[in-house]
Amino acid sequence: MAQAVPASVTRLIDEFSRLPGIGPKTAARLTYFLLRAPDDQALGLADALHDLKERITYCSICANLTEQDPCPVCSDEKRDQGLVCVVEEPLNVIAIERTGHYRGVYHVLHGAINPIEGIGPDQLRIKELVDRVASRPVREVIIATNVSLEGDATAMYIYNKLHGAIRVTRLARGLSVGSDLEYADSLTLAGALEGRQEMQE
Amino acid sequence: MAQAVPASVTRLIDEFSRLPGIGPKTAARLTYFLLRAPDDQALGLADALHDLKERITYCSICANLTEQDPCPVCSDEKRDQGLVCVVEEPLNVIAIERTGHYRGVYHVLHGAINPIEGIGPDQLRIKELVDRVASRPVREVIIATNVSLEGDATAMYIYNKLHGAIRVTRLARGLSVGSDLEYADSLTLAGALEGRQEMQE
Numbered sequence: 001m002a003q004a005v006p007a008s009v010t011r012l013i014d015e016f017s018r019l020p021g022i023g024p025k026t027a028a029r030l031t032y033f034l035l036r037a038p039d040d041q042a043l044g045l046a047d048a049l050h051d052l053k054e055r056i057t058y059c060s061i062c063a064n065l066t067e068q069d070p071c072p073v074c075s076d077e078k079r080d081q082g083l084v085c086v087v088e089e090p091l092n093v094i095a096i097e098r099t100g101h102y103r104g105v106y107h108v109l110h111g112a113i114n115p116i117e118g119i120g121p122d123q124l125r126i127k128e129l130v131d132r133v134a135s136r137p138v139r140e141v142i143i144a145t146n147v148s149l150e151g152d153a154t155a156m157y158i159y160n161k162l163h164g165a166i167r168v169t170r171l172a173r174g175l176s177v178g179s180d181l182e183y184a185d186s187l188t189l190a191g192a193l194e195g196r197q198e199m200q201e
Numbered sequence: 202m203a204q205a206v207p208a209s210v211t212r213l214i215d216e217f218s219r220l221p222g223i224g225p226k227t228a229a230r231l232t233y234f235l236l237r238a239p240d241d242q243a244l245g246l247a248d249a250l251h252d253l254k255e256r257i258t259y260c261s262i263c264a265n266l267t268e269q270d271p272c273p274v275c276s277d278e279k280r281d282q283g284l285v286c287v288v289e290e291p292l293n294v295i296a297i298e299r300t301g302h303y304r305g306v307y308h309v310l311h312g313a314i315n316p317i318e319g320i321g322p323d324q325l326r327i328k329e330l331v332d333r334v335a336s337r338p339v340r341e342v343i344i345a346t347n348v349s350l351e352g353d354a355t356a357m358y359i360y361n362k363l364h365g366a367i368r369v370t371r372l373a374r375g376l377s378v379g380s381d382l383e384y385a386d387s388l389t390l391a392g393a394l395e396g397r398q399e400m401q402e
Contacts (some may be wrong), residue, residue: 049247
């Protein structure tokens with residue numbers, strides 16, 4: 001089989017296979033797709049990969065990924081710099097921005113506390129958050145970690161570090177839009193009961 | 202949202218999204234994975250993409266992808282150069298090589314006849330196959346196009362071009378290993394009946 005597959009093809013298949021969620025078959029399919037595609041598609045992807053590694057850095061205020069420091073969100077005077085939303089990953093920032101309902105700023109932890117994988121508070125940007133709250137005019141911290149054991153442990157850890165000094169809130173728990181009571185898991189339903197809100201006209 | 206996502210991140214997400222089977226969410230996931238991975242992973246992928254486009258060419262005999270011309274299979278004297286297996290795509294060569302049961306050579310068509318997509322015989326390497334059979338000591342052509350309308354149309358077209366001049370065979374149709382009669386589709390079952398073989402001890 002080695003005979004029939006040129007080394008540069010095998011190499012690209014191997015590189016694609018190292019990406020998460022891409023097995024050897026998908027990797028081969030992507031490689032053969034790029035072989036048939038115009039040169040600028042493969043080379044465009046290669047350039048984008050170089051760019052990424054050369055240009056991206058972490059914002060010194062919020063630790064989000066950025067090409068300029070401080071990042072455009074932290075240096076935007078129209079955003080409420082006193083309201084800080086704490087998320088696990090840069091991808092979470094995008095999700096919240098997409099709602100179009102948030103005008104504060106962010107703090108990216110780059111992970112969650114996970115003792116099994118050996119990730120403790122020191123591996124996350126929690127110290128930076130505490131320093132930020134102490135040194136800048138922050139009014140409220142909204143904790144928006146994932147709804148998981150790790151996310152909840154991280155939320156609780158941060159709450160213990162900050163409460164008293166500042167208002168600490170977290171995202172509401174409850175039923176998702178379009179969800180059916182019959183199929184809602186009991187933890188979600190319990191959360192929705194506990195966080196029930198007054199009806200308004 | 203644009204604010205929160207650096208341009209080089211957006212660009213890589215866009216480039217990944219252009220690959221088949223990769224939507225915007227997977228593209229974002231791959232991009233953020235590479236951001237956290239060691240630099241050499243992203244740069245290794247970039248180099249592999251460059252290599253592919255720089256080194257790969259088509260074999261002048263069999264039209265398979267290769268880094269040297271003729272390709273290692275066509276220039277291997279231990280392989281039976283008189284037996285030519287015709288396949289649609291380079292990936293099909295790998296599938297046949299993987300069986301370990303084929304010692305002949307290949308001819309890659311780079312597609313199948315598909316009038317709906319405007320692919321006729323002239324867009325495929327069929328003329329090259331006919332010339333090859335005429336000018337080289339080819340004994341038998343095994344047609345191994347896919348079992349589909351397009352593959353069968355291509356097989357029939359090639360058969361009409363070559364039969365009389367040379368022995369033309371095609372891969373056997375029948376039940377796959379592990380298949381259950383109850384769930385076999387009727388076309389497969391009909392093919393298996395038609396191609397029934399004498400039992401041997």
